Amino acid sequence: MLKIDNITVQYGNNKPTIEDFNLEISSGEIVAIVGESGSGKTTVIRSVLGLLPGQGKVTKGDIVFEGDSLLKYTDKQWNQCRGTKMSMIFQDCGSMINPNRRIGSQFVEYIRVHENMPKDKAKEKAIEMLDRMRLPQAKDIMRKYPFQLSGGQRQRVGIAMAMTFQPKLLIADEPTSALDVTTQSQIIKEMMELRDKYNTSIMIVTHNLAVALYMADKIIVMKDGEVVDRGNRDEILNNPKSDYTKRLLASVPTWREERHA
Ligand SMILES: Nc1ncnc2c1ncn2[C@@H]1O[C@H](COP(=O)(O)OP(=O)(O)OP(=O)(O)O)[C@@H](O)[C@H]1O
Ligand SMILES: [Mg+2]
Known part of the structure; x- marks a missing residue:
């Protein structure tokens, strides 16, 4: 449904913020992007929404949504798409x-x-x-x-x-970080219910690896504009490739020697 195909994103003439980034999301799939502050998570999301601020630009690659390149969308097409087919939670x-x-x-x-x-x-x-x-x-x-x-x-x-409007794609950038834990867990459950009921695909950015492990089918871990790990929930949980992911995992609580997300 959404294919981010090898994109490079750059703000002005600065060094690219993200390079050769790839991601595919199918209908009804939940994908989480995790990573430290400044790693480029919001940049990825804004590229998809066509809302890069300032001099931000996708300088390479393509973003394809339901067969059409979002990079070639006219204002009119965006107006028909944002808020209906594709929605955003800030x-x-x-x-x-x-x-x-x-x-x-x-x-x-x-x-x-x-x-x-x-x-x-x-x-x-x-x-x-x-x-x-x-x-x-x-x-x-x-x-x-x-x-x-x-x-x-x-x-x-x-x-x-x-x-x-029951969007096909829901994009959420840290939707729950400002909330208390109880409200956070309720909202996450509600988002998952939307997927179950309407087959909504969800792309969620979170600092919290436990949240990602709990809700996502697929997880992408970013550091300094690069993907350092990617895989399904169990691969990330049991077989992380990068030291950074291992360190993130170490912060997820364990109980009786099992990690609980
Ligand atoms: N409008 C902008 N102009 C220039 N550079 C920017 C702009 N927005 C972001 N950047 C740069 O892009 C990089 C990635 O920023 P981004 O906001 O994507 O990070 P993030 O992973 O979402 O971080 P956080 O977890 O703090 O929200 C940063 O180094 C930042 O300085
Ligand atoms: Mg951000």
């Missing part, structure tokens, strides 16, 4: 949501920008999505301003919006 959805407007009016507008439907229908859909993200009293949430919600609740609003 680290802090609170910062994406306008603080001066009620959740409901933003959500309804978001829905109507992507799909032509009457206001009351859009409102129903928004409430249904909030319900699905297990936000209690969805109707009340619709009337609230973002600052009246907890960080976890705001994050769920963001995820609810991202899931509205």
